Amino acid sequence: MDDIEFKDILEADENLKEKIRQWRNKEDIRKFMINQEIISEDEHKKWLEKLKEDDRIKFWIVYFKELPIGIVNLQNIDYKNLTSEWGFYIGEESYRGIGLSKKILYKLLQIFFDEMKFNTLYTKVLSCNEIAINLYRKFKFREKGETIEENKPIKLMIFTQEDWSRWKEVLKNECLTSNK
Numbered sequence: 001m002d003d004i005e006f007k008d009i010l011e012a013d014e015n016l017k018e019k020i021r022q023w024r025n026k027e028d029i030r031k032f033m034i035n036q037e038i039i040s041e042d043e044h045k046k047w048l049e050k051l052k053e054d055d056r057i058k059f060w061i062v063y064f065k066e067l068p069i070g071i072v073n074l075q076n077i078d079y080k081n082l083t084s085e086w087g088f089y090i091g092e093e094s095y096r097g098i099g100l101s102k103k104i105l106y107k108l109l110q111i112f113f114d115e116m117k118f119n120t121l122y123t124k125v126l127s128c129n130e131i132a133i134n135l136y137r138k139f140k141f142r143e144k145g146e147t148i149e150e151n152k153p154i155k156l157m158i159f160t161q162e163d164w165s166r167w168k169e170v171l172k173n174e175c176l177t178s179n180k
């Protein structure tokens with residue numbers, strides 16, 4: 001897992017910040033987001049400014065072997081109840097389909113449960129997003145029902161500190177299958 005690194009987007013240079021906007025606007029990413037609007041340069045700048053002040057969001061760029069390939073974020077971080085929503089994508093298409101998402105998710109779980117000592121991680125995934133749902137099921141996320149947001153059916157999936165203690169070692173082995 002050492003070849004995967006997370007770095008705060010606020011430390012990135014302007015070109016890289018812009019690359020994140022371009023990834024986010026790509027059809028193959030956007031179609032799996034609840035908000036599928038195109039993000040303008042201006043909106044992206046304002047969002048980055050707000051991020052500096054907002055401790056309820058952590059937004060990391062994911063590096064694989066020192067190359068930026070995607071993002072992972074925590075949002076709606078609740079420091080009282082120790083819960084957070086999360087999301088991610090691999091922006092560089094050529095790095096999809098080779099198992100890297102498992103390494104990324106495992107690293108996030110390590111940070112969230114072992115370092116931050118939080119209790120519950122949840123995600124809202126479009127019900128049509130078969131790849132992500134398979135991944136989360138493989139990682140023992142539990143489905144907590146289906147609802148509609150912005151006219152789209154979504155599943156709520158959660159993973160707790162107890163799940164982490166129980167599955168940590170099994171999941172670690174799952175992550176060793178990437179081959180690039």
Ligand SMILES: CC(C)(COP(=O)(O)OP(=O)(O)OC[C@H]1O[C@@H](n2cnc3c(N)ncnc32)[C@H](O)[C@@H]1OP(=O)(O)O)[C@@H](O)C(=O)NCCC(=O)NCCS
Nearest residue numbers: 032088089090096097098099100101102125131132134135
């Ligand atoms: C979701 C995403 C990060 C997964 O990364 P990936 O590189 O495509 O997936 P991986 O190669 O790491 O595979 C991880 C698991 O996903 C599932 N999966 C991968 N490709 C799949 C496919 N074509 N069909 C069904 N399930 C698939 C499998 O469970 C796989 O585990 P396995 O290979 O051990 O069986 C990536 O596809 C992506 O960025 N998608 C667009 C944005 C997105 O959907 N983000 C999530 C929003 S909730």
